[in-house]
Amino acid sequence: MEWLTIGAFARACRLSPKALRLYDELELLRPARVDAGTGYRYYAPDQLEQARLVAWLRRLGMPLARIRTVCALPPEAAAGEIRAYWAQVEAETAVRRDLAAFLVDELTAAPRKDTTVLELRYCAHSDPGRVRPANQDTAYAGARLLAVADGYGPAGAPASSAAVAALRSLDGAELPAGNVLNVLEDAVHGASEAVRDVDAGADENGTTLTALLWTGSRLALVHIGDSRAYLLRGGTLFRITHDHTVVQSLIDEGRLTAQEAVTHPQRALLLKALTTGTPDLRLHDAEPGDRYLLCSDGLTAVVPDTAIRVLLSDAPAPDTAVHTLVEAANTAGGPDNVSCVVADVVETTA
Helix, strand or coil, X not given: CCCEEHHXXXXXXXXXXXXXXXXXXXXXXXXXXXXXXXXCXXXXXXXXXXXXXXXXXXXXXXXXXXXXXXXXXXXXXXXHHHHHHHHHHHHHHHHHHHHHXXXXXXXXXXXCCCCEEEEEEEEEEEECCCCCCCCCEEEEECCCEEEEEEEECCCHHHHHHHHHHHHHHHHHCCCCHHHHHHHHHHHHHHHHHHHHHHCCCCCCCEECEEEEEXXXXXXXXXXXXXXXXXXXXXCEEEECCCCCEHHHHHHHCCCCCHHHHCCCCCCCCXXXXXXXXXXXXEEEECCCCCEEEEECHHHHCCXXXXXXXXXXXXXXXXXXXXXXXXXXXXXXXXXXXXXXXXXXXXXXXC
């Protein structure tokens, strides 16, 4: 076999000799032969493909431990791991981009010349529905915190209740404007621990969590699972969360249409919940007249978004809206617990 010296191999795969020595020590890319007398490393030509893959993954910024995992997988599985890593990078970048935009706005905003401020008017309601024997949902609305959690498993009700209770300390706290996402993330870690303590070791128990934290001009969102958050602005309804479900992943991959998803047998199967994955975190600018809806899938599984938009638009106040939405779900059969939180952003004079 024609061996390549470490220098020739480095030039061919565009990795430095220093990097190759490091990858040898980490058992990520071992030389094919090491001279017993000199300790000099030699590589086989067929190692170039793996070396180039390592170089490309390093250019992506992938950690070495994860590169080792990718290199050990067959091509299709390796591609899936790279796709998952890049989705994570994009999500983390989006959070940092939102925070950077917030800081720029805060530092460049002109001082307000009036005393008009924004605040929330809100209402929450949870109903067991027409079929389920117990209500495993928890809904909460306060001056700063809006939250919906949908528990599952034998201890689903205590799980959802524990998750929301762990966040309620934020409702009366003074929040640092530039650090609100970190504050919310820390609170969510506490909520995860609270859910684990409900029934330690029981993997069948858990909960979704969708919550908004009001800063006075923005809303910080945390979301994991298939509960949802919507924004009604100017008569248009926007869904501002993304379901973490098997069916949604199939839609994202183009393997299922939204119409087919409605009757899919696995439409309620979660990909991640509060204790089994990383939640989405981001900031939303608020405008006077905005109306926000947080709800469990007991509403969205039986009431389409088009009907939700009409019911939200027609309701004169949050309390009317939540009871109208719950009634609509029950009229459609009420097969699941249904919880709704509605909050309006309104202008007031300080």
